[in-house]
Amino acid sequence: MAGHSHTHPDPGNDLDGRVEAVLDRLRADGGRVTSGRRAIVLSLLSARDHHVTADDLARAVQLDHPDLHLSTIYRTLEALEQLGVVTRADLGQGRAVYHPVERAHHHLVCEECGALTEVPEEVFAPLTDALRARYGFHASSHHIAVSGQCRDCASRA
Amino acid sequence: MAGHSHTHPDPGNDLDGRVEAVLDRLRADGGRVTSGRRAIVLSLLSARDHHVTADDLARAVQLDHPDLHLSTIYRTLEALEQLGVVTRADLGQGRAVYHPVERAHHHLVCEECGALTEVPEEVFAPLTDALRARYGFHASSHHIAVSGQCRDCASRA
DNA sequence: ATAATTGCAAAGTCTTTGCAGTTTG
DNA sequence: CAAACTGCAAAGACTTTGCAATTAT
Numbered sequence: 001m002a003g004h005s006h007t008h009p010d011p012g013n014d015l016d017g018r019v020e021a022v023l024d025r026l027r028a029d030g031g032r033v034t035s036g037r038r039a040i041v042l043s044l045l046s047a048r049d050h051h052v053t054a055d056d057l058a059r060a061v062q063l064d065h066p067d068l069h070l071s072t073i074y075r076t077l078e079a080l081e082q083l084g085v086v087t088r089a090d091l092g093q094g095r096a097v098y099h100p101v102e103r104a105h106h107h108l109v110c111e112e113c114g115a116l117t118e119v120p121e122e123v124f125a126p127l128t129d130a131l132r133a134r135y136g137f138h139a140s141s142h143h144i145a146v147s148g149q150c151r152d153c154a155s156r157a
Numbered sequence: 158m159a160g161h162s163h164t165h166p167d168p169g170n171d172l173d174g175r176v177e178a179v180l181d182r183l184r185a186d187g188g189r190v191t192s193g194r195r196a197i198v199l200s201l202l203s204a205r206d207h208h209v210t211a212d213d214l215a216r217a218v219q220l221d222h223p224d225l226h227l228s229t230i231y232r233t234l235e236a237l238e239q240l241g242v243v244t245r246a247d248l249g250q251g252r253a254v255y256h257p258v259e260r261a262h263h264h265l266v267c268e269e270c271g272a273l274t275e276v277p278e279e280v281f282a283p284l285t286d287a288l289r290a291r292y293g294f295h296a297s298s299h300h301i302a303v304s305g306q307c308r309d310c311a312s313r314a
Numbered sequence: 315a316t317a318a319t320t321g322c323a324a325a326g327t328c329t330t331t332g333c334a335g336t337t338t339g
Numbered sequence: 340c341a342a343a344c345t346g347c348a349a350a351g352a353c354t355t356t357g358c359a360a361t362t363a364t
Contacts, residue, residue: 032338032343054329069346074329076344090304092247094328094353108294117292127284128303135274136308137265146285147247147300151293189318189363211354226321231354233319251328251353320361326354336345 018045025083036061036068040076044086044100051089051097051107051116091116091145104141110150117150175202182240193218193225197233201243201257208246208254208264208273248273248302261298267307274307 022041023033043060044052052060054073061068077098080086086098091109097116104121121141128139149157179198180190200217201209209217211230218225234255237243243255248266254273261278278298285296306314 027339030343034337034344036345067346070328071330071347072345078330090247090249092249092253092300092302094251096249096328108288108292108296110294111297117294119288119292123287123291124284127281130280131265131276131303131305134280135265135276136311137267137274137303137305138311139265139303139305140268143249143304145249145302146288146294146296148288148294148296154293154295184364187318191319191363193320224321227353228322228355229320235355253353316364318361318363320359322358323356325356328352330351331349333347334345336343338343339341 015042015045022080022083022085025085026079029079029083031079036065036072037076039065039068040073041080041085044080044098047099051099051118053095053097057098087141087143089143089145092147106144107146108150109145109147110153111147112149112153115150115152172199172202179237179240179242182242183236186236186240188236193222193229194233196222196225197230198237198242201237201255204256208256208275210252210254214255244298244300246300246302249304263301264303265307266302266304267310268304269306269310272307272309 019038019042022045023038026033026037039061040057043057047056047060050056054070054077057077058068058070058073061073077086077088081088081098084101087101088096088098089107090096091107097107105118106121106124108117108119109115110117124139124144131137131139176195176199179202180195183190183194196218197214200214204213204217207213211227211234214234215225215227215230218230234243234245238245238255241258244258245253245255246264247253248264254264262275263278263281265274265276266272267274281296281301288294288296
């Protein structure tokens, strides 16, 4: 993403603006905005190419807000999820990752090395279409996790 | 409930024989066969159309073996999984279901009512082929859980 | 005999929840 | 001010593990 070179050294696209937009949605929903929440949203949006666990987020945010408790992270993530801002994807084993709702995608989880691969939704569309047609089942847009072996682990075997 | 043979070998398929076959594999692997393990295997194979959780299995087996502990179930399931006799499928939220390795299939998990739908592997084959071709990712045969809304819950919405 | 299995209790993960004190709008 | 958020501690669901006692082979 080539940056606009005028006055803002903003990475990619206007991060602060997007953060504020999310916070506004929170407010519009009757929620309050605290510095903790702002930090959480910022961290979440900054890492939009990564998937973060609640714990990842806690560690990141706690650099600046040492007292921000994990339970707050969970509660904030829950609020954001309800707003449709983030998606939670269960990877199995009780772990879940969160990420901003942008590109719809699914996940490949390597059972051996744990590697996470993102796959655009389109790849899954034929499947989800078939599930709807044949089973009446409406798959969630961001919640499919496929486990197996990643390329490296498979070739090593 | 048609289990009782008069004098026939079981019409559908010989359950006892299959149980013993599994137990033999256990022995062949250096394992021991206990009455608890036999009961677990029997219960597992009897319910092959159902998916059972470790807890389901415990409740079933404990009718006859009241002292059989949940940890034993888990350990036995782990052994059976290593033998390739059962598969464990993570459904998200830390829950897992086990079932004998027979028909390869995947799962649709309704986020609202929890309903579990089995889908034969063939339906997923185009997807898993694509994942292999495009990402080098080898999906496990029995481990895909798709969450979403089942037909009933979707129509109710 | 001896290595595997078992029950039990305890610990481990990840997540959720009840409360009382703080803060936001 | 009232409603919403927060930290804390505790609980919850599910699974794993260390041990000494038991049991299969």
